[in-house]
Amino acid sequence: MTKILVIAEHLDGKLNGSTARAVSAAMATNPETIDVLVLSDTPEAVAAEASKIQGVSKVLTVARAENGHAVAAVLAPQIAKAAAGYSHVFAPSTTFGKDLTPRVAALLGVSQVSDVMTVGGTHTFTRPIYAGNAIITVEVDPATIVVATIRTASWPMAGSTGAAPVEAVNLDVEIPTHTRFISLQQGKSDRPDLQGAAKVVSGGRGVGSKENFDIVYKFADKIGAAVGASRAAVDAGYVPNEMQVGQTGKIIAPELYIAIGISGAIQHLTGIKDAGTIVAINKDGEAPIFEIADIGLVGDLFKILPELEAVLG
């Protein structure tokens, strides 16, 4: 009997869209139940959002002060306890899920399947290795609980027409005090969120400087896009780390991805290969990105971006 527990990701009282993607993956196993677990100090608002996700049978809330921030050492023992009776535990493969879920797996005594791309049955999955240059099929021993993180770019968000009941649970679990949240410095932006945006414009080393990145921001704002960056641009200090797209940054799947001054290293491509349409603008016609771009334009980005804005009017 397939019963899946999906761990909800949320911040500042808002449910993260990654949760609905994890539910899509759960649905692909054809389960009997999908329950969403919300751990928070005040879970009501997030639980209400989660209850609308199509496919969810029930939302379980665990309210305690210690759950005010997602500290893995605090959440993991609660999830391990709550997982009793479930055949699968899923979490999105975001920094939240990547940090937390392996700790849950170890507490349950099992290995974890990271970054599930496709579901082939209740215990068969595919996932990327070598920066996505190989895709492996893995089979989990059916006698053990499946613990997996879901590669969000591979899954659509489940619809929001559901109306699942919300139930508070009390878990008798000892919470460690050895790890304490101090602060979160968030990038402030009115732009769309990079992880889920339909349009993304990214800048690479070719942009040249932090100041020059304004030209990328301006173009992104013109078309209502989120802004990302290659690792090279982040390392060079042009933009903050949360804008990094690639193997060790965010894996995204926008409908439109415009790569500006990005050469197209394998590690960057793995972050964008599920994008609908990839556009590349680079002054080097030999740049590897042109090998996979759907539309390529060789030229000077400092000339082209203003021209694009002019054409768009």
Place this chain on the structure above:
Amino acid sequence: MKILVGYKRVVDYNVRIQVKPDGSGVVTDGVKLSANPFDDIALEEALRLREKGVADEVIVVGIGPADLTAHLRNGLAMGANRAIHVQTADAVSSLTAARTLLKLVEKEQPGLVILGKQAIDDDANQTGQMLAALWDRPQATFAGKVEVADGKVTVIREVDAGLETLEADLPAVITTDLRLNEPRFIKLPDIMKAKSKPIDVIEISSLGVDAADHIKTTHYAAPPKRGRGVMVKDAAELVAALKQKGLL
């Protein structure tokens, strides 16, 4: 205090990986192997903590076949005091690695274990978290900055929303992200010095590690190819193409 550093040997990040035509694996014969880049960062951080006087001994740990020695010597050349080579001919899952490291932790009693956040071959991103769980100690993953003082470590973590600061009591597990530091180059005199530093070789079976894995890899495939698209010659053509696709 001691710092244990996981030092995995992986296919070099510059190598363009080929999947074997029969789907049984990736081609590794004759392919360049290097230290996992995140593990070099882990080792560098440990060395800096030793140089600051926070730690007095840095131990690199490798889990793998007999020929791992040269790789561990590189870790010693970079500056580690000694190495532990847990010998096994089998593939090592993250859980097995975590269980193995726990055995070493119980023996060595380090104040910190620093691991790379993920290995660039399996991209699992699990071992540090699993070790912390089994050890019942804090984990601070994706570290961009590490500061140790008064038996505590303060770590700034690179997360999706930005930068998160965590404080943890020692002993703890840290996993490194890319921007934590830039690893030093190995200098020739250090390579010579490394030859006399000790490498303890332990058979994995002697540690009594439960190596049961529960996950089998049954097939390897090349990713679906995104082919080359069309080239446009100017901004106007690009906009027209995107409008035609309904994207702008």
